[in-house]
Amino acid sequence: NAGVTQTPKFQVLKTGQSMTLQCAQDMNHEYMSWYRQDPGMGLRLIHYSVGAGITDQGEVPNGYNVSRSTTEDFPLRLLSAAPSQTSVYFCASSLTGIIYEQYFGPGTRLTVT
Amino acid sequence: AQTVTQSQPEMSVQEAETVTLSCTYDTSESDYYLFWYKQPPSRQMILVIRQEAYKQQNATENRFSVNFQKAAKSFSLKISDSQLGDAAMYFCASYTSGTYKYIFGTGTRLKVLA
Numbered sequence: 001n002a003g004v005t006q007t008p009k010f011q012v013l014k015t016g017q018s019m020t021l022q023c024a025q026d027m028n029h030e031y032m033s034w035y036r037q038d039p040g041m042g043l044r045l046i047h048y049s050v051g052a053g054i055t056d057q058g059e060v061p062n063g064y065n066v067s068r069s070t071t072e073d074f075p076l077r078l079l080s081a082a083p084s085q086t087s088v089y090f091c092a093s094s095l096t097g098i099i100y101e102q103y104f105g106p107g108t109r110l111t112v113t
Numbered sequence: 114a115q116t117v118t119q120s121q122p123e124m125s126v127q128e129a130e131t132v133t134l135s136c137t138y139d140t141s142e143s144d145y146y147l148f149w150y151k152q153p154p155s156r157q158m159i160l161v162i163r164q165e166a167y168k169q170q171n172a173t174e175n176r177f178s179v180n181f182q183k184a185a186k187s188f189s190l191k192i193s194d195s196q197l198g199d200a201a202m203y204f205c206a207s208y209t210s211g212t213y214k215y216i217f218g219t220g221t222r223l224k225v226l227a
Binding site: 033058090102107 | 119122148156157158160163204206213214215216217218219220
């Protein structure tokens with residue numbers, strides 16, 4: 001199993017550009033989520049999904065869109081990048097049964113200039 | 114609201130000694146789970162230990178154990194016989210099945226001194 005994969009690992013954007021961060025998992029996990037990690041702020045939940053076709057907002061959803069057309073993929077779209085979105089982004093997945101342990105991808109470092 | 118608070122931004126421990134990292138949480142749900150994750154310089158998030166709220170017994174994983182005080186909403190992590198490889202950021206997190214949300218604390222950076 002590859003686990004949770006994220007692409008790209010690094011990205012630089014100009015203000016106003018859009019892009020999609022890719023996330024995929026091969027563990028047949030129902031639950032997938034996106035976080036951003038900023039110094040001193042920990043990980044903050046952006047969006048999450050409990051299954052294909054179902055998404056919901058987390059703590060900091062503004063400026064981001066998600067969709068979940070398949071169980072495996074959960075892309076995060078930045079609609080119009082802003083310097084405040086400079087961060088490290090993590091995707092994670094888990095079962096929704098008794099375990100509830102999340103498996104994390106390696107992260108994407110995004111810089112918006 | 115679901116919150117997780119880590120009040121120690123940084124801790125230091127001598128190699129082979131024991132250290133305890135603090136975490137408090139708040140939730141109105143009765144069905145929840147608590148976790149400690151480790152993030153080394155590689156940035157990869159690694160689960161250290163988890164605790165189901167309905168279990169009274171404290172979880173233990175080798176040198177890592179928790180002190181789960183449900184009434185006080187406290188969930189501290191004890192690392193025994195600290196090793197250089199334990200140096201990392203440690204995040205406390207909670208999950209409530211009613212909200213489907215994981216909430217993380219701000220982290221504690223652990224330094225291990227040789």
